[in-house]
Structures are given as structure tokens and as C-alpha cells.
Amino acid sequence: MPSSLHQTNVSPNHTGLDSSVFFLLGIPGLEQFYLWLSFPVCCLGTVTVVGNITILVIVISEPALHKPVYLFLCMLSTIDLAASLSTVPKLLAIFWYGAGHISTSACLTQMFFIHAFCMMESTVLLAMAFDRYVAICHPLRYTTVLTDTLIARFGVAAMVRGALLMLPCPFLIGRLNFCQGHVIPHTYCEHMAVVKLACGDTKPNRVYGLTAALLVIGVDLFCIGLSYALIVHAVFRLSSHEARTKALGTCGSHVCVILISYTPALFSFFTHRFGHHVPLHIHILLANVYLLFPPALNPMVYGVKTKEIRVKVIRVFQRSQGSGVKASE
Numbered sequence: 242m243p244s245s246l247h248q249t250n251v252s253p254n255h256t257g258l259d260s261s262v263f264f265l266l267g268i269p270g271l272e273q274f275y276l277w278l279s280f281p282v283c284c285l286g287t288v289t290v291v292g293n294i295t296i297l298v299i300v301i302s303e304p305a306l307h308k309p310v311y312l313f314l315c316m317l318s319t320i321d322l323a324a325s326l327s328t329v330p331k332l333l334a335i336f337w338y339g340a341g342h343i344s345t346s347a348c349l350t351q352m353f354f355i356h357a358f359c360m361m362e363s364t365v366l367l368a369m370a371f372d373r374y375v376a377i378c379h380p381l382r383y384t385t386v387l388t389d390t391l392i393a394r395f396g397v398a399a400m401v402r403g404a405l406l407m408l409p410c411p412f413l414i415g416r417l418n419f420c421q422g423h424v425i426p427h428t429y430c431e432h433m434a435v436v437k438l439a440c441g442d443t444k445p446n447r448v449y450g451l452t453a454a455l456l457v458i459g460v461d462l463f464c465i466g467l468s469y470a471l472i473v474h475a476v477f478r479l480s481s482h483e484a485r486t487k488a489l490g491t492c493g494s495h496v497c498v499i500l501i502s503y504t505p506a507l508f509s510f511f512t513h514r515f516g517h518h519v520p521l522h523i524h525i526l527l528a529n530v531y532l533l534f535p536p537a538l539n540p541m542v543y544g545v546k547t548k549e550i551r552v553k554v555i556r557v558f559q560r561s562q563g564s565g566v567k568a569s570e
Contacts, residue, residue: 263344263424264341265331266341266426270520275336275337279337286329289536297319300312317365331351349414352410356403356410361400365395373468373492377488406453414446417443419439421437432450436450458507475488
């Protein structure tokens with residue numbers, strides 16, 4: 242165990258910190274388990290990097306996979322990689338060394354990118370739902386509707402939407418006075434966790450945070466639900482049982498990714514605002530599950546459930562093993 246672990250014990254009432262510095266407390270009440278918690282975090286971070294880079298390399302290097310569904314998957318993998326790099330290094334620094342100090346500018350920057358990436362991911366998941374809707378409900382128009390131009394516009398829209406919706410938050414927080422100290426009982430600079438430290442009128446921050454979340458989660462989930470309702474309606478109009486099974490099978494990976502991404506996000510969202518009886522460490526663990534698990538599991542889901550990617554990955558490993566055998570001969 243690193244010698245500095247647990248030596249930086251900062252209570253929530255600590256007032257000796259520089260006013261330009263925040264301190265991420267980690268998970269209050271679970272300090273004695275930080276070393277053990279760091280193992281799954283390391284594993285998830287490693288799987289995230291390896292899995293998503295594998296997806297990107299496979300799709301980019303194989304012309305046969307230059308299709309809308311796989312290009313959207315590349316967007317998702319890129320966002321997952323960026324989101325993981327925004328959280329995992331600091332999280333491990335807290336667990337291993339108690340290094341929770343973070344400057345105000347770095348804290349606001351981390352907050353902006355974490356929430357913006359989550360909004361971008363939601364937009365890409367909506368685009369993937371649209372892709373499945375066109376593929377199943379209007380298969381003859383698929384190539385004319387899902388053009389390269391439209392795919393690029395989806396990517397730009399995801400970035401612009403996430404950036405614009407999060408842009409006001411750092412400025413709204415910048416106007417606040419933190420009379421309750423600069424110790425954040427969290428593992429990262431989560432918007433509401435920082436707002437709760439402020440005194441004065443925080444209603445604009447709370448209202449804007451809630452509005453932005455509803456505009457993303459509420460609107461996207463409604464549109465995704467609508468697209469799948471239309472898909473199910475179209476599928477059950479097919480006369481062949483085999484055709485129905487095949488059509489639903491093409492949606493399996495995307496449905497799994499939606500459940501993996503939105504379920505912990507909704508738990509964290511509602512717990513933060515309405516679950517006042519939920520212990521703080523449970524809420525923080527849920528918030529970390531929301532950030533750590535989807536980026537690690539998404540490439541695994543697509544790798545297992547998508548035949549084209551599975552075949553390409555197996556072929557790459559076979560080539561690498563074959564070259565290794567030749568080199569040893």
C-alpha cells in the first residue's frame with residue numbers, strides 16, 4: 242500500500258485550504274477500502290482503453306465496416322475514451338495517494354468535460370437508434386438516408402449540443418461564494434456536488450442543471466423509446482418468424498448499450514435530487530458506476546453480439562499469434 246494513503250484526511254468542515262483550490266474527498270466512510278476499490282477501477286480503466294481502441298482500429302482498418310452503425314460506434318468509443326481519461330487518473334490518485342487537491346479552473350474544466358461527454362454519448366445513442374429504425378422500417382432507403390454527410394452532421398451535432406449545454410455551468414458556478422468550504426465529498430467535480438458547497442442563491446444553478454439533464458436524458462430517451470416502438474411494430478408485421486428474430490437481433494447490441502448507459506445515469510440523477518435518505522457513499526458509488534462501467538462494457542457488448550466485429554477481432558488475434566510463432570521459429 243502506498244505510504245501516503247490515508248495520510249491526507251480532510252474533514253468536510255476543513256477551512257484551511259487555499260480559496261483557489263478544491264479538495265476531492267473521495268468516498269467518505271470507505272477510506273479503508275480505497276486500495277481494494279482501486280483494483281476494479283484499474284481493471285475497468287484498462288478494459289475501457291484496450292476495448293475502445295480495439296473497436297476504433299478494427300473499424301477504421303476494415304473497409305467492410307465503414308457503415309453507419311459502425312461509424313456511430315466509433316464516435317461512441319471516442320467519447321468513452323475521452324470520458325474515462327477525464328476521471329480515472331484523478332480517481333486513482335485519490336485512492337492511492339490521497340491526492341484530492343484540484344485547482345478551481347481544473348475542477349470546472351473536469352466538470353465541463355465529464356458532463357459534456359455524457360451528453361454527447363446520449364446524442365450518439367439516439368443517432369444509433371435512428372440508424373436501427375431506418376435499417377428495419379425503411380431498409381430500401383437505408384443507403385440514401387444514412388449518407389456520409391448525415392453521419393458527419395450527427396457527429397458535429399453531438400459535440401455542439403454537449404458543449405453548448407454545459408458551457409453556462411462553469412460561469413454560473415464562477416459567480417458563487419463557497420462559504421461552506423472547498424471540500425467536495427465526491428471523487429470528481431460533479432456539478433451538484435460543487436453547487437451544494439456554495440452559499441447564497443444557487444437556484445439558477447440547480448434549475449439549469451435540471452433543465453439540461455432533462456433536455457438530454459428526457460428527450461433522448463423519449464425519442465429512442467419511440468424509435469423502438471416503431472421498430473417493434475414493424476417487426477411483428479413480418480410474416481416469417483425467422484425474419485422477426487433476425488430483425489430484433491440486429492438491435493440487440495444497441496439495446497444492451499442503452500440499458501448499460503442510461504440505467505446507472507438515471508439512478509445517479511434521481512438519487513442526487515430526491516434520494517436524501519440514501520447514504521452519501523452509495524450515491525458516490527452509483528455516480529462512479531455511471532462513469533466507469535458503460536465505457537468498459539460497450540465495446541465488449543458490440544464485440545460479443547456483433548458478428549462482423551467479432552470475426553475481425555478473432556482474425557487480428559490469429560494474425561498476431563501466427564506472426565509470433567514465425568518469429569520464434
